[in-house]
Amino acid sequence: MMLQTAGRRMKITQTFPWPIVRAYSTPARNPSFASWTDEHKAYFQQLLKPECVLTNTDDTEAYTVDWLKKYKANSSHQMVLKPKTTEQVSAILKYCNECNLPVVPQGGNTGLVGGSVPVYDEIVLSTNLMNSVISFDEVSGILVCEAGCILENLDNHVAKHGHMMPLDLGAKGTCQIGGNIATNAGGLRLLRYGSLHGTVLGIEAVLADGTVIDCLSTMRKDNTGYDLKQLFIGSEGTLGVVTKVSIFTPPRSLFKNVALLACEDFVSVQKAFVEAKKHLGEVLSAVEFMDRHSYYVLIETSGSNSDHDMEKLNEYLEDVMGSGVVVDGTVAQDEAQARKLFLIREDITVALSARGYVYKYDISLPIEQYYKVAEETRERLVSTDAKVVCYGHIGDCNVHLNVSTLEYDDQVFNALEPFIFEWTSKYRGSISAEHGIGRHKPEYLYMSKSGNAIKLMQQMKKMMDPKGILNPYKVLPETE
Amino acid sequence: MMLQTAGRRMKITQTFPWPIVRAYSTPARNPSFASWTDEHKAYFQQLLKPECVLTNTDDTEAYTVDWLKKYKANSSHQMVLKPKTTEQVSAILKYCNECNLPVVPQGGNTGLVGGSVPVYDEIVLSTNLMNSVISFDEVSGILVCEAGCILENLDNHVAKHGHMMPLDLGAKGTCQIGGNIATNAGGLRLLRYGSLHGTVLGIEAVLADGTVIDCLSTMRKDNTGYDLKQLFIGSEGTLGVVTKVSIFTPPRSLFKNVALLACEDFVSVQKAFVEAKKHLGEVLSAVEFMDRHSYYVLIETSGSNSDHDMEKLNEYLEDVMGSGVVVDGTVAQDEAQARKLFLIREDITVALSARGYVYKYDISLPIEQYYKVAEETRERLVSTDAKVVCYGHIGDCNVHLNVSTLEYDDQVFNALEPFIFEWTSKYRGSISAEHGIGRHKPEYLYMSKSGNAIKLMQQMKKMMDPKGILNPYKVLPETE
Numbered sequence: 004m005m006l007q008t009a010g011r012r013m014k015i016t017q018t019f020p021w022p023i024v025r026a027y028s029t030p031a032r033n034p035s036f037a038s039w040t041d042e043h044k045a046y047f048q049q050l051l052k053p054e055c056v057l058t059n060t061d062d063t064e065a066y067t068v069d070w071l072k073k074y075k076a077n078s079s080h081q082m083v084l085k086p087k088t089t090e091q092v093s094a095i096l097k098y099c100n101e102c103n104l105p106v107v108p109q110g111g112n113t114g115l116v117g118g119s120v121p122v123y124d125e126i127v128l129s130t131n132l133m134n135s136v137i138s139f140d141e142v143s144g145i146l147v148c149e150a151g152c153i154l155e156n157l158d159n160h161v162a163k164h165g166h167m168m169p170l171d172l173g174a175k176g177t178c179q180i181g182g183n184i185a186t187n188a189g190g191l192r193l194l195r196y197g198s199l200h201g202t203v204l205g206i207e208a209v210l211a212d213g214t215v216i217d218c219l220s221t222m223r224k225d226n227t228g229y230d231l232k233q234l235f236i237g238s239e240g241t242l243g244v245v246t247k248v249s250i251f252t253p254p255r256s257l258f259k260n261v262a263l264l265a266c267e268d269f270v271s272v273q274k275a276f277v278e279a280k281k282h283l284g285e286v287l288s289a290v291e292f293m294d295r296h297s298y299y300v301l302i303e304t305s306g307s308n309s310d311h312d313m314e315k316l317n318e319y320l321e322d323v324m325g326s327g328v329v330v331d332g333t334v335a336q337d338e339a340q341a342r343k344l345f346l347i348r349e350d351i352t353v354a355l356s357a358r359g360y361v362y363k364y365d366i367s368l369p370i371e372q373y374y375k376v377a378e379e380t381r382e383r384l385v386s387t388d389a390k391v392v393c394y395g396h397i398g399d400c401n402v403h404l405n406v407s408t409l410e411y412d413d414q415v416f417n418a419l420e421p422f423i424f425e426w427t428s429k430y431r432g433s434i435s436a437e438h439g440i441g442r443h444k445p446e447y448l449y450m451s452k453s454g455n456a457i458k459l460m461q462q463m464k465k466m467m468d469p470k471g472i473l474n475p476y477k478v479l480p481e482t483e
Numbered sequence: 484m485m486l487q488t489a490g491r492r493m494k495i496t497q498t499f500p501w502p503i504v505r506a507y508s509t510p511a512r513n514p515s516f517a518s519w520t521d522e523h524k525a526y527f528q529q530l531l532k533p534e535c536v537l538t539n540t541d542d543t544e545a546y547t548v549d550w551l552k553k554y555k556a557n558s559s560h561q562m563v564l565k566p567k568t569t570e571q572v573s574a575i576l577k578y579c580n581e582c583n584l585p586v587v588p589q590g591g592n593t594g595l596v597g598g599s600v601p602v603y604d605e606i607v608l609s610t611n612l613m614n615s616v617i618s619f620d621e622v623s624g625i626l627v628c629e630a631g632c633i634l635e636n637l638d639n640h641v642a643k644h645g646h647m648m649p650l651d652l653g654a655k656g657t658c659q660i661g662g663n664i665a666t667n668a669g670g671l672r673l674l675r676y677g678s679l680h681g682t683v684l685g686i687e688a689v690l691a692d693g694t695v696i697d698c699l700s701t702m703r704k705d706n707t708g709y710d711l712k713q714l715f716i717g718s719e720g721t722l723g724v725v726t727k728v729s730i731f732t733p734p735r736s737l738f739k740n741v742a743l744l745a746c747e748d749f750v751s752v753q754k755a756f757v758e759a760k761k762h763l764g765e766v767l768s769a770v771e772f773m774d775r776h777s778y779y780v781l782i783e784t785s786g787s788n789s790d791h792d793m794e795k796l797n798e799y800l801e802d803v804m805g806s807g808v809v810v811d812g813t814v815a816q817d818e819a820q821a822r823k824l825f826l827i828r829e830d831i832t833v834a835l836s837a838r839g840y841v842y843k844y845d846i847s848l849p850i851e852q853y854y855k856v857a858e859e860t861r862e863r864l865v866s867t868d869a870k871v872v873c874y875g876h877i878g879d880c881n882v883h884l885n886v887s888t889l890e891y892d893d894q895v896f897n898a899l900e901p902f903i904f905e906w907t908s909k910y911r912g913s914i915s916a917e918h919g920i921g922r923h924k925p926e927y928l929y930m931s932k933s934g935n936a937i938k939l940m941q942q943m944k945k946m947m948d949p950k951g952i953l954n955p956y957k958v959l960p961e962t963e
């Protein structure tokens with residue numbers, strides 16, 4: 004079965020050129036890499052169909068710039084390959100490895116750290132045409148599919164059988180499950196259903212030299228040797244290309260309630276969260292925070308019995324409103340209203356982008372520091388036109404700190420970096436909660452990981468991709 | 484804070500010698516390994532306190548045989564080291580690596596595949612004395628502790644704050660969290676709370692050369708580089724020694740219901756399971772199967788509202804009993820009764836052991852094949868005195884197939900192996916669902932993992948432990 008592209012992308016008003024190249028030092032092109040030639044092109048055209056090899060700028064452009072238009076390849080010499088099978092992916096990589104041709108694996112290209120676009124003239128390996136569902140087991144809820152399936156399409160597919168994908172994020176209409184796994188996407192449902200490290204049961208991936216690693220187990224329990232699939236989850240396409248996926252999908256909750264609550268300060272926000280866990284227990288499915296003029300908490304429940312869920316929610320609201328923890332609130336009366344409340348949260352990104360330039364940070368912090376980072380950042384920028392907005396998945400201690408200015412400003416940039424990373428590091432937070440490292444943060448990796456850990460990562464990369472052809476210049480800092 | 488050993492071990496009636504050595508070929512002792520001498524002993528006595536270095540047979544015996552008494556070290560030259568700190572573990576491994584001394588990391592020694600006892604004269608590195616809780620955060624539910632903490636003690640500790648450990652297994656009174664992680668223990672709560680790959684947030688581990696890898700994050704979301712901690716989860720102490728752990732503990736459910744249901748055939752068992760997921764949704768916390776004269780399903784719910792849970796359970800029971808899927812059933816009226824129902828399940832192991840010898844298999848299978856393996860095994864053994872009993876976590880497709888005989892019998896053994904592994908492999912099941920590979924199954928690893936995958940595992944082992952001193956002869960087949 005083939006799934007159609009839903010094709011929903013947020014409209015982004017930003018246009019080129021952004022001064023990202025100024026802000027982040029681009030590493031020098033690796034001199035050991037070859038640049039693709041007509042001979043290579045002919046090989047690929049013969050391996051794939053000619054229409055699956057793109058080299059005209061008009062055709063390749065969408066693949067060589069990220070959706071926020073912050074990262075663009077520093078070369079006009081671009082090629083995009085669109086394989087349809089694992090065997091084709093394997094043949095492409097084997098050939099590229101032999102010819103020293105660097106490769107960027109790309110899914111829906113919705114990442115925020117420049118991980119899925121070329122830095123120079125790396126060949127883009129797009130999984131767009133690998134979008135078949137292979138199987139779905141209704142008893143166990145286990146879905147097996149190709150890497151290029153779009154998340155929202157998969158969610159709709161399993162919904163027909165009363166199940167849901169264990170992850171949900173703003174880019175769901177465009178992002179692909181292979182990319183989700185390669186970047187260990189988090190999102191809204193992590194609080195309830197856990198991370199992809201737990202829900203992904205199997206992966207088929209192709210290594211840099213074309214070796215196919217088949218770990219496509221469909222078993223929830225499988226302790227047979229090292230759990231190799233974990234290596235590919237979150238390694239951002241630098242250790243292998245994910246081609247197939249087996250994933251556990253939980254039963255779809257029949258009933259959903261959404262409430263938007265206002266608090267007077269951040270201490271009350273924390274209390275509202277703790278009480279939500281107590282009162283709502285097993286039906287709590289999302290706790291989102293946003294500071295739009297005031298402190299807001301968005302609470303979602305989902306469960307199998309509407310009356311039970313509503314009774315739990317009402318008891319919770321009576322408690323937190325009675326005690327003054329929450330000063331105002333609204334409960335969605337139907338699905339349309341519920342969607343509207345969530346859109347307030349999702350629209351923040353769009354509204355900020357419309358204002359001009361946005362500096363985006365995605366960090367995890369202990370709950371005590373969760374909001375302090377916004378306050379301290381605001382103080383640092385008091386003399387500028389910057390607006391500091393903080394929102395995120397508070398249930399997972401994940402803060403999205405967004406700073407918007409009318410236009411890009413070096414002074415603001417220098418006030419933000421490395422300040423925010425250092426601040427996060429000081430409290431043992433994560434400098435990248437869910438967006439990854441990509442091209443944005445390799446130099447800052449040491450702020451969340453120890454020297455020994457980074458060295459081991461580099462050894463692993465060297466072992467699995469000795470020539471470094473897979474997604475070069477990304478994730479890991481260069482070895483000395 | 485120090486936690487006391489709960490010291491609960493099941494009484495095992497089996498005594499030595501078991502013919503395990505006959506049944507499984509023991510690999511030859513690695514000739515590149517040294518054997519410890521008085522000089523080494525003096526070094527360790529100076530590094531640790533003298534009472535933390537055991538070499539008398541009376542002292543070491545408990546550490547050199549597994550609890551089922553199936554695996555025993557083939558040497559009387561034994562040493563047990565009991566470090567108290569990560570620094571001591573690091574110094575021990577650095578020294579052993581330099582001196583070519585092999586090491587077996589050991590937690591509670593409750594494993595079932597011989598992974599935690601020496602094969603020859605490997606030095607046992609016991610984490611018994613590393614049993615402090617480092618921190619517990621009540622808002623996020625995140626526990627940080629040393630590897631030697633006993634699972635049940637940790638569960639009691641977080642219970643005081645309204646939380647629970649995300650895993651539960653029969654050996655909880657003896658097994659240690661470090662060993663649970665090293666073996667990726669599954670158990671009863673996996674259905675609801677997922678695997679340790681999802682719930683473990685951070686690990687500190689020591690590599691074979693003494694390098695300390697600090698990935699002790701306490702963040703639920705942390706996408707900074709490769710997720711190294713995953714390597715240690717399930718690698719059975721062959722890649723490093725886990726010294727500290729950070730783990731997410733879910734809120735403890737206030738109310739629990741347990742029902743024991745009888746079905747007439749295995750098709751009805753499957754239906755009872757599917758209906759349980761539909762009716763009980765988010766409060767379903769365990770679905771266990773056992774075939775004791777008939778087909779039984781044990782259902783557990785746990786939730787935050789007693790009335791709601793009971794209403795859901797009653798609706799479920801009305802449905803499955805009304806439709807004839809379930810022909811008989813009992814619901815525990817209080818906690819004591821609930822515990823009793825679970826004990827029926829736990830006692831199967833003890834009852835089988837009491838009969839004589841038990842051949843134990845722990846496999847995952849697609850639900851359609853879940854029970855067929857028991858039926859076909861029974862057919863193969865019809866001419867012997869063997870009893871084939873099948874129970875397990877049906878919610879996770881995990882079968883524990885147990886074959887008991889009055890005494891060990893080569894004919895039975897040869898009828899079982901490799902038959903059961905081949906059968907499992909044919910249906911793409913897992914030849915080790917939750918017990919691991921250890922010393923029992925390295926030769927059969929290829930039945931659940933492809934050649935390319937095993938080769939990559941061997942490369943990883945070579946990279947992280949070039950001399951192979953960590954838990955030798957276990958998990959991976961020998962390289963040619």
